Amino acid sequence: MAVTPADVTTQPATEPRPAAPPAPEPTTPAVPGEHPNEAPRLTPVEVVPGRALYKEVLPGVLQVPADLLLAASRKSSLWPMTFGLACCAIEMIATYMSHYDLDRFGIVPWPSPRQSDVMIVAGTVTKKMAPAVKLLYEQMPNPKWVISMGACATNGGPYTRYDRVLQGVDKVIPVDVYVPGCPPRPEALMDAFLALQGMIMEERKAQGRA
Numbered sequence: 001m002a003v004t005p006a007d008v009t010t011q012p013a014t015e016p017r018p019a020a021p022p023a024p025e026p027t028t029p030a031v032p033g034e035h036p037n038e039a040p041r042l043t044p045v046e047v048v049p050g051r052a053l054y055k056e057v058l059p060g061v062l063q064v065p066a067d068l069l070l071a072a073s074r075k076s077s078l079w080p081m082t083f084g085l086a087c088c089a090i091e092m093i094a095t096y097m098s099h100y101d102l103d104r105f106g107i108v109p110w111p112s113p114r115q116s117d118v119m120i121v122a123g124t125v126t127k128k129m130a131p132a133v134k135l136l137y138e139q140m141p142n143p144k145w146v147i148s149m150g151a152c153a154t155n156g157g158p159y160t161r162y163d164r165v166l167q168g169v170d171k172v173i174p175v176d177v178y179v180p181g182c183p184p185r186p187e188a189l190m191d192a193f194l195a196l197q198g199m200i201m202e203e204r205k206a207q208g209r210a
């Protein structure tokens with residue numbers, strides 16, 4: 001029996017798949033367009049293995065030791081107690097005035113030992129006054145520092161032969177910075193404050209990194 005072409009069943013050829021329809025356009029952009037300057041910050045970050053994620057997410061964040069922050073805060077907010085003993089106190093008062101402007105260093109005079117952290121011994125320390133100086137020092141909270149201003153406070157100055165004058169305030173309280181002069185100029189007292197600020201940062205290195 002003859003086979004006609006009509007009897008042959010042929011498989012249809014494989015047709016190519018229809019192309020996927022194009023993705024719809026997002027109605028809202030991933031980054032809001034009203035703040036173009038913030039676009040780099042708002043763009044989703046790519047996680048890079050080995051790098052801290054918070055540095056990717058918050059690139060403006062600083063990572064610093066806490067003791068560095070404490071030392072920088074202390075040295076930038078020194079509050080010297082306002083009290084004077086003799087003529088050096090006049091120079092100390094002049095240093096607080098607007099011409100020298102100690103406020104720009106964060107140094108603010110404070111009329112109480114309870115919140116002060118710097119004592120400026122400005123003037124002659126008599127043996128009668130020494131217990132009061134020591135009491136004021138002990139009323140100050142820690143950490144605290146002492147500046148011995150002038151020759152009298154440092155070693156008796158012109159009164160080294162006077163039995164009623166203490167031969168240096170460091171006989172009763174610890175002194176951190178000595179300011180020479182009779183009397184020292186306001187610039188010298190400012191220099192003492194700058195030296196004290198440097199000392200506070202150095203102490204942080206010695207104590208915080210041990």
Ligand code: SF4
Nearest residue numbers: 087088150152182183
């Ligand atoms: S050092 Fe000179 S200026 Fe200062 S208290 Fe003594 S005598 Fe006065």
